[in-house]
Amino acid sequence: MIRQPVSTGTRWILSAIAIGAMFMAYEAISFRQTQKNPKQTVVPGVTSITTGWQKLTTPNKRGETWLVEDVKATYGRLFLGLGLGIGLSIVVGVAMGAYPWIEALLVPPIAFFAKIPPTAMLAVYFVLFGTKLEMFVAMVGFSVFFTLAQSIYQAAKKDVSDDGVHKAYSLGASSGEVIYEVLWKQILPRVIESIRLQIGPAMVFLIAAEYVVGDVGIGYRIRIQSRILNMDVVYIYLILLGASGLAMEWALTRFRRWLCPWFGE
């Protein structure tokens, strides 16, 4: 029968098997490649990845390491863009869910722009904002804004019934209080979930933008280093991206559970 529950112990063992299998498969491919060409750097062995780490942590002419420079640039752009995009989408999404005239005004343009892939908009951001920080922030900000504003608006409109709103008024709430104390608090866990789901796409668009027009950052470094087949550097950045993505997801899930215990799992 499907959906038979699995014990926690079994779950841990299965996870360890999956990670171990992945690790061994990589080592096997690396071993085979090294047998063919002992100087290959395309699939370096796990131990030789330490050379990649050394390249990343050796100070350059400016006295900074690639790792620090790239992480600062990429995550600075990501968090600034996310902050602006999330802030704006919350204001716009809640306003659309609360006031039908704002909904009528903004649904068509937001629905339209949400359908354009942000990477396709790169040329527009490039023309409008140049190639500096502003361009990457605009890219990340707008990439999350349109989708997030739509999901927040849907939640604000549907997660609280008209009866719930009318009842709040009958209990003495003002319109501002209905928005903050009822709409906002009801949709908060969904907003956190939507943000969590938007971090992945935002990172995709940012790395792609850095890959194309960056002069520093993880995407830029991956492009330059992969061209000269320094895959040991590339793999470390891939591990860093995966681990940071998991960490952000874990932190947001814990934050949501702590802030909204009523929402369940």
Add this chain to the structure above:
Amino acid sequence: MDALDIRHVSHWFGDHQVLHDINLQIAAGQIVAIVGPSGCGKSTLFRAILGTHPTKAGEIYADGERIIGPSRRVGIVYQHYTLYEFLTAKQNVAFGLKMDQTSLPFRCFKFFQWQAKRREHERLSAAFLDKVGLHASVEKYPIEMSGGMRQRVAIAQAMIMKPKVLLLDEPFGALDEATRSDLQKMLLHFYQENLAAKRNGEIPPYTIIIVTHELNEAIYVSDRVIGLSQYHQKDFKGSTIVYDAPSPVFHPDDIRDFDRFIHQRDELRKVVFASDDDVNE
């Protein structure tokens, strides 16, 4: 002064007349049941009394003040509870006190005074929940409670605000028979409090209008039954009041014997639930 005064209220949607010249005065302390066939405009009338959907003609006054929008003078309990899922039972009941006695700037900028106020609100709320038999569930979220418990919280949430009129919209419709009976008795307890207040020369605290499709319930919990019907006259458009009579008052400890009002129930059924065909005959 009447707790609720409905004067010449009519309402229509396009060509479809729903309410026709409703006139109704309800004194403080009455528990009034409104019954009527489906589509007779009970919900339209309720929304008008609540102030969310004004009628096209007529005026409604609660405690002498005209209703022009929802306010804390009129409270509401819906069939499907409509509790705030993100608040515990205690916080749900204290919600109105918080909205009524404090403001957003007060809660943000006078944090310590707000905390003191919040503790006071939660103490009052816990006491009210105790009164409706939920002393063990004050910290539970709605999702952790049964339908009956949620409805008690919803009633406490509305009643703690001491509205001039409390509207109960099919409040027990989604509950099992045992829970329904318990909550009906809770209303009878409130009525006893009204009688005690009258004896002491005070204004009775609870004026309640309950909409129900269950005739036994309507007569059992109320002291007055109103029948609303669209089938009162041949080719007449819109519902109006076709039945208005006192109903027997039960004490919560009395046996729940519906046979005591069998004649009134039959009369009510005949007058209110007569179909178009019956009228035409």
